Amino acid sequence: MLVLAHISDLHLDGSARASERARRVRDRLWRLPRKPDALLVTGDIADHGDESEYEEAAGLLGLRDQSAPFPVLTCPGNHDSRAPYRKALLGVPAAEGPVNSAHVTESGAVLMCDSSIPGRDDGELGELTRAWIEERLDELGGELPVLLAFHHPPVPVHHPLPDSYMLREPGRLAALMADRPEIAGLIAGHAHTPAATVFAGRPLVLGPGVTWTLRLPWEGEPVADRDAPPGFALHVLDDAGRLTSHFRVVM
Numbered sequence: 001m002l003v004l005a006h007i008s009d010l011h012l013d014g015s016a017r018a019s020e021r022a023r024r025v026r027d028r029l030w031r032l033p034r035k036p037d038a039l040l041v042t043g044d045i046a047d048h049g050d051e052s053e054y055e056e057a058a059g060l061l062g063l064r065d066q067s068a069p070f071p072v073l074t075c076p077g078n079h080d081s082r083a084p085y086r087k088a089l090l091g092v093p094a095a096e097g098p099v100n101s102a103h104v105t106e107s108g109a110v111l112m113c114d115s116s117i118p119g120r121d122d123g124e125l126g127e128l129t130r131a132w133i134e135e136r137l138d139e140l141g142g143e144l145p146v147l148l149a150f151h152h153p154p155v156p157v158h159h160p161l162p163d164s165y166m167l168r169e170p171g172r173l174a175a176l177m178a179d180r181p182e183i184a185g186l187i188a189g190h191a192h193t194p195a196a197t198v199f200a201g202r203p204l205v206l207g208p209g210v211t212w213t214l215r216l217p218w219e220g221e222p223v224a225d226r227d228a229p230p231g232f233a234l235h236v237l238d239d240a241g242r243l244t245s246h247f248r249v250v251m
Contacts, residue, residue, distance in 0.1 A: 001107055001236060001239055002037050002105060002107040002108040002110075002145075002236070002237040003037050003234065003235070003237075004036055004038055004039070004040055004110065004187075004234070004235040004236075004237070005029050005032075005036040005038070005039045005040070005070075005232055005233070005234055005235075006039070006040045006042065006187060006205075006207045006232060006233040006234070006235055007025055007029075007039065007040075007041055007207060007208075007210055007232045007233075008041065008042040008043060008044065008077075008151075008188075008189025008190070008207040008208070008209060008210065009042075009043070009044040009077070009189050009190065009192055009207075009209035009210055010022045010041070010044065010045050010046075010057065010210045010211060011044055011045075011046070011047040011209075011210070011211040012045065012046055012047060012053045012056050012057055012060075013046075013047035013048060013053060014052065014053065014056070018047070018211055019056065019060070021210055021211060021230045022057075022060055022210055022211075022230075023060060024250050025210055025231070025232055025250050026060055026061065028248075028250045029232060030068075030069055035069050035070050036070055036234065037070065037071075037105060037107070038070055038071040038072070038073050038110065039061075039068070039070055039071070039073065040073050040074075040110065040112070040149050040207075040235075041061065041072065041073065041074040041075070042075055042077070042149055042150065042151055042187060042188055042189035042190075042207055043074075043075055043076050043077025043078070043079075043080060043115075043150070043151030043189050043190065044077035044078065044079040044080060044151065044189065044190070045057045045074065045076075045077070045079075045080055045085070045089065046079060046080055046081070046084075046085070047079055047211075048079070049080055049081030049084060049085070050084065051084040051087065051088045052088075054084050054085055054089040055088045057088075057089055058088060058091070061074075063089060063090070063091070064091075071103060073101065073103050073110060073112050073149070074089065074101075074112065075099065075100075075101075075112040075113060075114055075115070075149060075150055075151060076099050076114050076115075076116040076151065077115075077116060077123075077151035077152075077189065077190060078116055078117070078120065078121045078122070078123060078152070078165065078190070080116060081118070082094075082095065082096050082097070082098075082099055082114075082116070082118065083095060083096055085099060086099065096118070097128065098116075098126065098128050098129045098132070099114045100112065100113055100129055100132045102136050104140070104144070107144070107145075107237070107239070108144050108145045108146065108147065108184070108237045109140055109144050109145075109146045109147070110146070110147045110149055110187075111133055111136055111146060111147070111148050112149050112150075113125060113129055113132075113133060113148055113149065113150040115129075115150040115151045115152045115167055117168075121164075121165040122152065122165040122166060122167070122168055123150070123151060123152030123166070123168065123190075124152075124167060124168040124169060125150065125167065125172065125173055130172065130173075130176055133148065133176065134176065137180055137182065137183075140182070142180075142181075142182045143182075144182065145182055145183075145184040145237055145241040146180075146182050146183050146184060147183075147184060147185050147186070147187055147235075147237060147243070148183060148185075148187070149186070149187040149188070150167075150186075150187075150188055151188060151189050151190050152165070152166055152167040152188065153166055153167060153188045153190060153191055153204065153206060154166065154167040154170035154173055154174075154186070154188075154199050154204070155170065155197060155199050155204065157191045157193065157195055157197075157206065158216070158217075159191070159193075159214055159216055159217060159223075160217075161214070162190055162191040162214065170199070173199075173200070174199070174200040177200045177201075177202065178200070182241075183202060184202065184203075184237055184241045184242070184243050185202050185203040185205065185235075185237075185243035186202060186203070186204040186205070187205055187235065188204065188205070188206050188207070189206060189207050189209070190206070191206050191209075191214055192208070192209030192211075192212060192213055192214040192224075193206065193209070193213060193214040193216070194207065194208040194231060194233065194247040196245060203243045203245075205233065205243070205245045207231075207232070207233045208230070208231035208232065208233065208247060208249075209230075210230040210231075211230070212224040212225060212226045212228065213228035213231075228249075229249040229250055229251050230249070230250050231247060231248055231249040231250060232247075232248055233246065233247050233248075234246045234247075234248070
């Protein structure tokens with residue numbers, strides 16, 4: 001069994017508000033009496049893509065001093081910038097190519113995929129990233145259940161704001177998944193709302209936004225509910241390859 005904590009859309013911008021909300025969620029996760037196997041952070045870690053924002057994130061998430069009580073796995077969102085992300089958050093040389101990474105355990109694997117398009121708000125899993133996914137799946141040989149994690153949902157969430165900036169060409173992802181039954185589910189963010197649906201016959205789960213929560217059309221205006229408490233998800237990938245997700249708010 002693989003247990004994963006999940007946060008998304010921290011939008012750290014140097015403000016006390018963004019820092020406090022992210023720290024509140026971090027502290028709750030760090031205090032869990034039974035630690036998850038990893039923490040997934042599905043993009044929009046920074047608000048402007050500035051190096052200083054990633055330096056704050058590296059400290060807050062324990063990446064700078066390796067103080068986190070579990071592995072912290074990240075992928076970029078549309079507000080992120082790849083070169084400072086690599087340099088200040090990951091501590092590796094700055095570069096502009098896709099930021100993809102794999103985390104493999106005895107119980108399952110997580111592929112953290114870069115769905116960002118530099119200079120744009122919509123997303124895509126580009127040719128390089130799709131090839132990287134195929135290579136990692138080939139290496140795993142279908143022996144373990146796999147979760148794909150990225151920022152942009154490949155299906156509408158029924159709000160005009162996030163639905164304007166979805167994952168482009170979702171059919172390419174569906175085609176990749178068609179012959180890969182080991183892909184047990186998809187994890188995403190971007191929409192600032194906890195949600196669950198289905199894509200290509202597999203579960204698709206969206207994590208809540210840390211910085212603010214999306215008001216759906218039935219809930220009125222404004223779009224951003226900045227008073228709603230931040231939250232996180234806990235995903236359980238069991239030995240049968242079934243994904244179960246739980247959502248929590250942090251008061």
